Amino acid sequence: xxxxxxxPQAPAFVMPVDLPKPPGLTWRVQSREPVxxxxxxxxxxxxxxxxxxxxxxxxxxxxxxxxxxVVDDKVQALYGERVRAYLEAWHxxxxxxxxxxxxxxKELESAVEVTEAMTAMGLLRxxxxxxxxxxxxxxxxxxxxxxxxxxxxxxVRVPTTLLGQIDAGIGVKTGVNHGTHKNRLGTYYAPxxxxxxxxxxxxxxPRHIVNGLAxxxxxxxxxxxxxxxxxxxxxxxxxxxxxxxxxxxxxxVISRAIAGMLDELEPNLWEQxxxxxxxxxHTFSPSxxxxxxxxxxxxxxxxxxxxxxxxxAHRRGLLSAEDADRALRLMHTAGLPLAHPVFTAELLEExxxxxxxxxxxxxxxxxxxxxxxxxxxxxxxxEELAGALEFVQVRAAALGGREDAELLAVAS
Ligand SMILES: NC(=O)c1ccc[n+]([C@@H]2O[C@H](COP(=O)([O-])OP(=O)(O)OC[C@H]3O[C@@H](n4cnc5c(N)ncnc54)[C@H](O)[C@@H]3O)[C@@H](O)[C@H]2O)c1
Numbered sequence: 144x145x146x147x148x149x150x151p152q153a154p155a156f157v158m159p160v161d162l163p164k165p166p167g168l169t170w171r172v173q174s175r176e177p178v179x180x181x182x183x184x185x186x187x188x189x190x191x192x193x194x195x196x197x198x199x200x201x202x203x204x205x206x207x208x209x210x211x212x213v214v215d216d217k218v219q220a221l222y223g224e225r226v227r228a229y230l231e232a233w234h235x236x237x238x239x240x241x242x243x244x245x246x247x248x249k250e251l252e253s254a255v256e257v258t259e260a261m262t263a264m265g266l267l268r269x270x271x272x273x274x275x276x277x278x279x280x281x282x283x284x285x286x287x288x289x290x291x292x293x294x295x296x297x298x299v300r301v302p303t304t305l306l307g308q309i310d311a312g313i314g315v316k317t318g319v320n321h322g323t324h325k326n327r328l329g330t331y332y333a334p335x336x337x338x339x340x341x342x343x344x345x346x347x348x349p350r351h352i353v354n355g356l357a358x359x360x361x362x363x364x365x366x367x368x369x370x371x372x373x374x375x376x377x378x379x380x381x382x383x384x385x386x387x388x389x390x391x392x393x394x395x396v397i398s399r400a401i402a403g404m405l406d407e408l409e410p411n412l413w414e415q416x417x418x419x420x421x422x423x424x425h426t427f428s429p430s431x432x433x434x435x436x437x438x439x440x441x442x443x444x445x446x447x448x449x450x451x452x453x454x455x456a457h458r459r460g461l462l463s464a465e466d467a468d469r470a471l472r473l474m475h476t477a478g479l480p481l482a483h484p485v486f487t488a489e490l491l492e493e494x495x496x497x498x499x500x501x502x503x504x505x506x507x508x509x510x511x512x513x514x515x516x517x518x519x520x521x522x523x524x525x526e527e528l529a530g531a532l533e534f535v536q537v538r539a540a541a542l543g544g545r546e547d548a549e550l551l552a553v554a555s
Contacts, residue, residue: 219239426494
């Protein structure tokens with residue numbers, strides 16, 4: 144543009160006369176909080192020669208250090224002495240808060256008790272750590288308490304169940320159940336580090352291994368077709384319990400599941416984007432999990448939800464009959480339920496309504512598009528839900544699972 148010699152014109156903007164002025168002065172505050180934490184698979188975590196846990200506690204073996212160990216009761220009984228001996232070897236003075244595992248204990252009161260333990264030991268706000276050791280329940284409760292206490296104190300996660308090691312222990316979500324709602328009260332609060340020792344799995348009850356396997360199947364279905372094939376071979380071959388026994392296949396399965404999960408979580412840690420493939424199997428299950436009597440484990444409820452999703456995808460032409468069959472068969476062979484009497488068409492509808500609230504007004508429902516990828520849909524109808532339920536019930540009965548057949552008999 145060539146320079147002009149004429150006087151500059153007045154700006155075109157004219158203050159609208161009819162708009163009220165803001166009632167005072169306005170400031171806008173903007174800030175970002177960088178989040179970084181490590182997830183490490185560390186074998187021999189409780190071997191005093193291994194510095195990983197001590198470092199996570201801020202200990203160097205020379206200077207006295209303190210920490211609060213929040214530990215699952217079963218883990219305390221099985222590994223408590225080794226944890227104590229390890230910490231003593233590293234000159235860590237430890238204070239202990241033992242919490243029951245299992246879903247019933249995942250309540251606000253447990254988190255408050257953990258904060259009281261922090262007060263009782265006089266936890267220093269920045270340098271002394273909470274070390275949470277246990278399954279998903281204890282990790283969620285301890286993480287929630289850590290996020291509340293003085294608005295946040297550092298914590299370390301040591302997941303000891305399969306579900307904890309590939310899911311609950313590696314993200315940033317914390318929480319407790321409230322009413323009949325799963326994780327209704329919770330926070331996003333990253334640990335400083337997560338230390339995963341697969342050796343803990345050797346003492347995990349077989350049903351809880353299968354429970355964790357459900358979340359691994361989820362990751363395979365939504366993002367990792369190779370993992371799906373590996374699971375098919377493992378479950379049909381050495382069986383699900385081989386995942387607890389260590390060895391190269393178990394390591395491959397667990398590390399692929401962790402990598403897939405972190406890959407999905409990292410770009411969306413605070414769930415700004417509500418289309419989340421890791422929500423697969425988590426649309427209907429939250430409404431089911433706490434209502435089933437006897438209770439269903441988290442992964443079992445997720446499996447029942449995934450079976451519905453497989454049917455929905457198949458009936459929409461997104462998943463071939465063969466792949467739908469493979470998915471249902473894998474879950475069934477693993478020992479997971481495909482159906483449950485509490486899961487009626489009405490409950491599915493109600494659960495979907497609640498999920499829509501959770502997903503800010505839209506269904507944002509991940510469905511598999513072939514095995515290993517997802518697409519999100521927003522137009523599921525009540526007829527589709529009923530049709531999917533019927534499809535699963537027929538397939539479950541055909542697969543002949545005694546438990547499923549019994550459940551279906553109750554349902555019909
Ligand atoms: N925060 C998240 O991102 C996230 C993700 C997935 C699941 N979760 C939550 O995780 C919870 C389920 O976790 P879970 O399946 O680990 O259940 P859990 O914590 O109840 O543990 C299962 C059982 O195993 C016992 N246990 C733990 N470690 C053991 C060991 N090494 N040996 C023997 N027994 C052991 C526990 O005492 C309990 O009885 C649910 O509440 C779910 O909502 C959270």
